Amino acid sequence: MKSILERKISIEESKAFLETFSIKQSDKGSLNGLTFAVKDLIDIGGYKTSCGNPSWLKTHPVAASNAVCVDQLLNEGAECIGKTISDELAFSLEGENFFYGTPLNPRAPDRIPGGSSSGSASAVSCGLVDFAIGTDTGGSVRVPASNCGIFGMRPSHGFISLAGVNPLAPSFDTVGVLARDSSILSKVAEVLIGFEINPKFDVGTIYLIREALDLVDEEVREAIQKPINHLRNLFPDRLREFSIREIDGEMNEKGLKNWYETHYTIQWADIWSSLGSWVEEAKPEFGPRIKKNFDIVKDLDRSKLEVSIRKRFHYFRRLKEFLKPNDLLCIPTAPAVAPLKGSLGIDRTKSDYHLRTLSLTSTSGIGRLPQVSLPMAHVKGVPVGISLLGAYGEDSFLLSVVNKIASEEK
């Protein structure tokens, strides 16, 4: 089914929001005039945060204050117009919430929006807000950005305050931003991270990760040739295809699956340590997928932690030594266009889609690297993102490059 963006979409039709309102604290600031929405995993003072689950809603109090990141946006004049649907406890890539429904992917209405920041991505893609904030642990901003044909940014780890944001896996949790154009994305990142983007820059090397290209559907590989050629024209002689082995030194044939295995072991241990006590006490009602997810993380063999934590440090360290401040990595954001609604199973450990997606997203998680997904490719009209990753702490440089790419594309 084709995009329905040629006509105006209503808030009701988008199914992106849990509730709408207007909060505006200032008529001044760099974001004055812009509207935004907030994933229902991030506190808004005076409202309850459900984290996408009715049992969580019942067992938690009204938020006493805004999350720090929400206050930052309001201080700069942006208007918050509502809370958007999150996948339960942010533990999903699908965007099909068993209790609160599936937000509309207006670029492909028969397909999932992606999650867990599903409502935030939908609200932006439907044109209902200028930008939205979400969270990204293993891809929860980047994957819905890819599915819904918008920009999505995961910052360097720890660069945006997580206070007032419910934890999933602290070793990888971040607050991320979704926006329909790169100039808005940049303005919001400037406020949240606290820098100014320098429009002057020199690009070092852009490393295309071969194993990432090998992981994706043939049609995605073809679709991203256009943006890759665009990069080649903009930055002549800067692109270099390379093997992730130059970073990880692994001699097996698993490629980025080594990164996936390292990531999920730590992530699952973190999730159970963060949320298991509530799960065991509240005995919450879960949708079938999330129930299975929590069974999986509860059963993790935690003696595997040592190997994964050593590998995480080693990969992080090698990336830190390898990437110069003006180098970039380039990968497809997702291995496929958004799957059809209802097409993914219950058990993520049996899902080739999850394995391939998380193999792609784990690079920035492990490396603590900033990543932006750009909506620059399509397969028969259905969007798929291409991603650039900067060195740790080089969020500003990364956004300079993204702005250049986006402005030259027009």
Added chain:
Amino acid sequence: MKSILERKISIEESKAFLETFSIKQSDKGSLNGLTFAVKDLIDIGGYKTSCGNPSWLKTHPVAASNAVCVDQLLNEGAECIGKTISDELAFSLEGENFFYGTPLNPRAPDRIPGGSSSGSASAVSCGLVDFAIGTDTGGSVRVPASNCGIFGMRPSHGFISLAGVNPLAPSFDTVGVLARDSSILSKVAEVLIGFEINPKFDVGTIYLIREALDLVDEEVREAIQKPINHLRNLFPDRLREFSIREIDGEMNEKGLKNWYETHYTIQWADIWSSLGSWVEEAKPEFGPRIKKNFDIVKDLDRSKLEVSIRKRFHYFRRLKEFLKPNDLLCIPTAPAVAPLKGSLGIDRTKSDYHLRTLSLTSTSGIGRLPQVSLPMAHVKGVPVGISLLGAYGEDSFLLSVVNKIASEEK
């Protein structure tokens, strides 16, 4: 009052523990044969975490699993022998818990142990465990290490999993380690962070921060001359006194108080966003100091966030550019020896001790830098720490230098 370490101190006499037990999961691993204690802000599966406050204890469930960092230590053969007293919600530097008491500082029994990882520092200093884990947001490992005459490490931000650890201010929260000698500290850090320390290294420049020396009591400045001379002998021509202005570029006369102001604004906003909802709903009983603390953070003018977040990024960025991987900063850990018990007031905003201490500790918080406090100085027999800080991510190098300094001192 002088040290009482010439005789054996019992667990009861230490007043460091809330409860004791034995948990040992493996007879193999690099920590086999070592015992440790866990700050009661960090989950141990099957036990309740009180976070130092009886109302928190009542309103929270039994921990379903160990915090990830606890599992890492148990996997490597260490034996956990108990839970140690924390200041309430980790929001204090004193170590005088209104409900659970003041753990013994055996090096100066009439003085406070320091907090908030008070029981962990006391247990190590009393010789009851080989090491202990605590948390450090604004100094909660480093200050008690200084007061109790032991080693204390705050790692690079995000380097040790915070899953199963109650948040205070996520922008600065870390898990830290307390140990009586540097080789144990190093072994524990190797496990928790996932690296191996290289005994071979070259030291670049060791920058003595002038404004840090200016902040401390005259007797502390005199006491740390001995370890500074030791550094000078070990690393000839490597020490350089310098001004923090070379980093922050501030033209006012506030010195490290600029860093304190930047740190506390973000920290207080983070604290209220993290804990305010529970405070407002549970209406907990607090000791007078912690009650005042929460009144203060609730009343923070959050429009000040923008300036502080920009300064935090700027200072972080400048430190990142300035410090080479083998450079170090050197500062006194605390401005004074441990204050006498009961000598500090209720209101931290009126406390010169807090202002000076937090001015010193905010450097690593803002810079996300690893810091080790070494027990190498004394004022009339009462210990005070001297600290080395490494560049972000250079925890391994920092520990190599600390090991060298400690081994040459013997």
